[in-house]
Every structure is written in structure tokens, then in C-alpha cells.
Amino acid sequence: MTTSRELTRTPNLATLYPKxxxxxxxxxxxxxxxAEYLRTGLTVDRAHLAAYDRLCGFGLRDELPVTYPHVLAFPLQVKLMTDPGFPFALPGLVHVANRITQRRALSADEPLTLRVRALDLRPHERGSQFDVRSEVLVDGQAVWTDVSTYLRRDGSSGGGGGGTREGEPPAAPEPTALWRMPADLGRRYAAISGDxxxxxxxxxxxxxxxxxxAIAHGMWSKARCVAAFEGRLPERLTVEARFKLxxxxxxxxxxxxxxxxxGWRFALRDSRTGRPHLDGTISLA
Incomplete structure (x- = not known):
């Protein structure tokens, strides 16, 4: 039976990371x-939303980008994964995939409830894999769901990396756009996301x-890709991404x-070598 733990305020990441x-x-x-964590009565900070929109390439609107609730749920995810009963250390976990399903658009003026839990621990050829499921509820109805898949490598998997290993990549198609990512991008996204x-x-x-x-956040890369489709996306959609190199x-x-x-298929690759950073799809929910 799932144990629900309701929080009256957002967890403080400044204390959770040292823990x-x-x-x-x-x-x-x-x-x-x-167990699951609940955070009720959450309201969006419009200045924070605007900073996220600018950094990720979204226009400034009252409607939340489909990837934005992930940063709202992230402190609850860290709280869950630093609890004494959680089996894996947070340092060393590799975020390998993320799937977001939105059933309708969310507005910045709606009070939100967040719900986070971990589930589906399963073996993987390189260790263990599990999901962290985050939901946004409005009036008791789940309208947005995020499933982040994490890999915990065992001692025999070798080397550090930010996703799956790849051999020589296939010939890449002509790019739609080239994006320059500055050296401080990770610090700038960390200041907004808390990661x-x-x-x-x-x-x-x-x-x-x-x-x-330093490496870019996978969720920044995903958000930047989704922003490239702004104005063409339906309210009901699923956006999947698999993080590679x-x-x-x-x-x-x-x-x-x-x-x-x-829908669409999209990818982010090294502009020089063609090696994959991210592959994803957008489809109707």
C-alpha cells in the first residue's frame, strides 16, 4: 500500500544535495x-517561468511549456531519492530517458498539486533501472505526467557517461538548425531548475x-528541442526523449x-561528428 506524505512547502535543494x-x-x-510525496496549492512564479522560457527558447506566455512542470516536480524527486529508505545513491544515477504526457494545456494562474513516486525497478544489462513518475493534478485530475528513467550502473559497467554508448553513427540528415551552447549553460540552467x-x-x-x-542537462536539451516546435503543438501530446552521449x-x-x-521525430547531434546526444518523438496523446 502506497504511503502518501504531504508537504506544505517545496523541499530545499540546498540541504538535500549535501545529504x-x-x-x-x-x-x-x-x-x-x-511511498509518494504530495505538494498541494503550488502556484507558478511568473518571473521564474519567464527565465525558464528565455533560457530554453520558448516565447513568454501564460501557458506553461510542456517541459516546465518537470522543474516544479524536481525538488520532490530529489527529496524522494535522498530519503533513508531509497536504495540508490543520487550521485551516479544516469538519466537515460524522459516521457511527458500532457492531457491539456496548463496556465500559470492555476493552483497545482504535484505527486511524485518511484516505481518499476528492473534489471538492466549494465545495472538496474527504475522510473520516477511525477504528476500534476488540477482539481484532483491528473493532467500532466512525467516519467524519468534512471540507470544505476553496477561495478562492471565501466566508465562514466551521460547516456547510452554508441558506435559509429549513421549519416546524419541536414540539420534544421545549429545551436551554440555556451560554457556556462549548465550553471544557468541549474540556477533555474535547481539541478x-x-x-x-x-x-x-x-x-x-x-x-x-561540464555537460549540458538532458532536460534543457529536451526543452530546447520542444521549443523549436512552438506554435505547432496540440494541447494533448506525448513527448519522449532518449538521452545518448x-x-x-x-x-x-x-x-x-x-x-x-x-507527430514529429527529432534529434540533437554533435555538429562536427554527427554523434547522437538525444533522439525523441512528439505524438498525439
Whole structure:
């Protein structure tokens, strides 16, 4: 039976990250906790929304970008994954995929309820995989759902990385756009999203986790891709992304998109080598 824990305020990430570092050494795997966190009566900070829109390439509107509620739910996700009963240390988890389903557009003036839980722990050839499911409810109805899939590598998987390993990439199509990503992009997105994982902040911190330079957040990359379709998206939609090789900052990435029968397919690749950073689809929900 799921245990619901209601929060009266958003968890403080400034205290949760040190906790994650200090307690990570004691976690040895096991079952996911049968618990969820609820945060009711949440209202959107319009200045925060505007900063997110600008950084990710969205226009300034009252309607929330489909990826924006992810940053609202993120503190609850971290709270859940730093609880004593959570089986895996937060440092070292790799965000490999994200799927968002929106059943109707959300407005910045609506009071929101957030609900977060972890589920579906399963074996993976490189370790263990599980999902963190986040929902936005309005008047008791779930109108937005986010499923983030995380990989916990075992000791034999080797090397650090930001997604799946790839061989030589196939010939890439002509890009729709080239995006220049500055060296401070990770720090700028961290200031908005609260995701201050050291791999995104500074080259020296990233090297401690096996990266030559700081890497871009996967959810920034996904949001930037979705922003490229602004004005063409329906209210009801599902946006899926699979995170591949990390974007080492600074970088220039090539964005490609193609129309399909029920939506679009899109990708983000290294502009020089064609190696994949992200593949995704947008479809009707």
C-alpha cells in the first residue's frame, strides 16, 4: 500500500544535495520505497517561468511549456531519492530517458498539486533501472505526467557517461538548425531548475565523475528541442526523449526534425561528428 506524505512547502535543494553526498556511501540497493510525496496549492512564479522560457527558447506566455512542470516536480524527486529508505545513491544515477504526457494545456494562474513516486525497478544489462513518475493534478485530475528513467550502473559497467554508448553513427540528415551552447549553460540552467549536479557546473567538478568538461542537462536539451516546435503543438501530446552521449560544454549541436503521420521525430547531434546526444518523438496523446 502506497504511503502518501504531504508537504506544505517545496523541499530545499540546498540541504538535500549535501545529504545525498553524505549518505550515498551507505546505500547498497534493494527495493524501491512504496511511498509518494504530495505538494498541494503550488502556484507558478511568473518571473521564474519567464527565465525558464528565455533560457530554453520558448516565447513568454501564460501557458506553461510542456517541459516546465518537470522543474516544479524536481525538488520532490530529489527529496524522494535522498530519503533513508531509497536504495540508490543520487550521485551516479544516469538519466537515460524522459516521457511527458500532457492531457491539456496548463496556465500559470492555476493552483497545482504535484505527486511524485518511484516505481518499476528492473534489471538492466549494465545495472538496474527504475522510473520516477511525477504528476500534476488540477482539481484532483491528473493532467500532466512525467516519467524519468534512471540507470544505476553496477561495478562492471565501466566508465562514466551521460547516456547510452554508441558506435559509429549513421549519416546524419541536414540539420534544421545549429545551436551554440555556451560554457556556462549548465550553471544557468541549474540556477533555474535547481539541478546542481556537479557534472553540469564546472569542468573540474565534471572530471571527478569522468567527464572532460561540464555537460549540458538532458532536460534543457529536451526543452530546447520542444521549443523549436512552438506554435505547432496540440494541447494533448506525448513527448519522449532518449538521452545518448552527453553534450560537453561549450558545444555546437545540430537539431533535426521530420514530420510523421501522428507527430514529429527529432534529434540533437554533435555538429562536427554527427554523434547522437538525444533522439525523441512528439505524438498525439
Amino acid at each position: 545525498a553526498l553524505l549518505t550515498g556511501f551507505t546505500r547498497r540497493g534493494g527495493e524501491l520505497p512504496d 546542481r549536479n556537479p557534472i553540469h557546473l564546472y569542468p573540474l567538478a565534471a572530471r571527478l565523475f569522468g567527464f572532460r568538461r 552527453p553534450v560537453l560544454l561549450p558545444a555546437t549541436a545540430a537539431f533535426t526534425s521530420a514530420r510523421e503521420s501522428d
